[in-house]
Amino acid sequence: MNSYKAIRLRPTLTIGKLVIHISFILLCAVCVFPFLVIIGTSFQTENDIIKFGYSMIPKNFTLDAYKVILREPTVLLNSYLVTIGTTIVGSLVGMWVTTTYAYAISRKDYSYRTFLAFFIFFTMLFHGGMVPSYILMVKWLGLRNNILALILPYLISGWFVLLMKGFLQTIPDAIIESAKMDGAGELRIFTQIVLQITKPALATLGLFFALQYWNDWWLTLLYMDQNNLMKLQYLLIRVLKNMEYLNSAEAIQYGLVKPGMQVPSLTARMAMCILAAGPMLLVFPLFQKYFVQGLTVGSVKG
Numbered sequence: 001m002n003s004y005k006a007i008r009l010r011p012t013l014t015i016g017k018l019v020i021h022i023s024f025i026l027l028c029a030v031c032v033f034p035f036l037v038i039i040g041t042s043f044q045t046e047n048d049i050i051k052f053g054y055s056m057i058p059k060n061f062t063l064d065a066y067k068v069i070l071r072e073p074t075v076l077l078n079s080y081l082v083t084i085g086t087t088i089v090g091s092l093v094g095m096w097v098t099t100t101y102a103y104a105i106s107r108k109d110y111s112y113r114t115f116l117a118f119f120i121f122f123t124m125l126f127h128g129g130m131v132p133s134y135i136l137m138v139k140w141l142g143l144r145n146n147i148l149a150l151i152l153p154y155l156i157s158g159w160f161v162l163l164m165k166g167f168l169q170t171i172p173d174a175i176i177e178s179a180k181m182d183g184a185g186e187l188r189i190f191t192q193i194v195l196q197i198t199k200p201a202l203a204t205l206g207l208f209f210a211l212q213y214w215n216d217w218w219l220t221l222l223y224m225d226q227n228n229l230m231k232l233q234y235l236l237i238r239v240l241k242n243m244e245y246l247n248s249a250e251a252i253q254y255g256l257v258k259p260g261m262q263v264p265s266l267t268a269r270m271a272m273c274i275l276a277a278g279p280m281l282l283v284f285p286l287f288q289k290y291f292v293q294g295l296t297v298g299s300v301k302g
Contacts, residue, residue: 042066042270049266065267069239069275075227076235076275082147083214083232084279090151091209095202097156102164103190108173117165124158130222137223149223150231154212160205167201168194207284214280236272240265 033056040056041049048059070076104110105117133153143149171194179189195202217233224230230238 038270038273042267042274044267046266062267065271068268069236069271075230076232078228079230079232079235082150082229086147086150086231087210087213090154090213091206093151094155094160094209095206098160098164098205099168099195099198099202100190101156102161103168103194105161106165106168106171107176120158120161124162134222144223145226145229146223147229150216150219150229151213153219154209154216160208164198164201164205167198171197210283211280232276236276240269240272 036056037054040058041054042065043061043063044055044058045060045062045064048055052059101116101120105113105120107113137149137153138144141152143152175193175197176189179193184192215233217231217237220229220231220234224234
């Protein structure tokens with residue numbers, strides 16, 4: 001018997017591929033460098049920033065900015081819990097609502113698909129505005145100082161629905177028809193077949209929802225008065241405003257800050273960026289393998 005050995009072909013490195021690799025390496029370096037500067041600056045002193053500017057490597061390492069922000073860790077921890085909770089619940093419910101709506105308008109045999117598609121597209125062109133939204137949330141629904149006020153406004157978006165509709169239109173009709181012939185109902189077809197096929201699209205949609213909920217501070221400003229319901233982004237904005245006030249002449253006049261005393265406002269901004277963006281930077285690699293594939297699904301059919 002003849003024994004055959006598997007031959008592994010090494011990819012040839014051409015000049016064109018080398019240029020592409022070098023270009024992407026430089027592009028990654030350009031993208032990463034500002035973030036490294038932010039990390040390094042958060043550990044600098046105020047005097048070093050004023051004298052030498054922002055630096056990736058601090059000349060005098062200090063944790064003053066983090067000490068000021070973390071002076072009351074319970075408040076920050078509670079804001080993290082509120083932000084994480086609203087992000088998880090809002091993303092999961094939003095994905096379900098968006099996907100079910102998009103699935104309905106992507107089915108050619110659904111009678112009201114044209115009306116529902118126009119209805120969601122109309123909301124992208126005309127918006128009720130802040131005042132009607134506030135009246136709806138506070139006066140009609142009574143959600144002032146309610147955690148639902150941080151979740152409901154972002155549950156569905158016209159752009160997300162149309163994006164998901166493009167994904168779902170790539171599913172062949174023969175798959176759904178064969179499932180019906182086997183006796184499967186609409187709910188079973190949607191949960192066990194459609195959702196399984198569109199995992200890359202769901203991962204992409206979930207990432208968009210997570211970023212939207214995580215970076216939100218506007219809803220807290222509108223609907224929340226209680227400190228235990230503040231989201232992380234709004235808390236960090238308040239900390240920054242307080243530091244700017246402490247650096248003002250008015251704060252010195254009222255004796256809140258001694259003359260010549262420096263409040264780490266510049267370094268605190270960088271520290272707040274790390275605290276706010278750090279968790280999402282850790283989550284993004286988990287979606288990365290689906291993200292590019294999810295963006296390209298649905299590019300053939302519109």
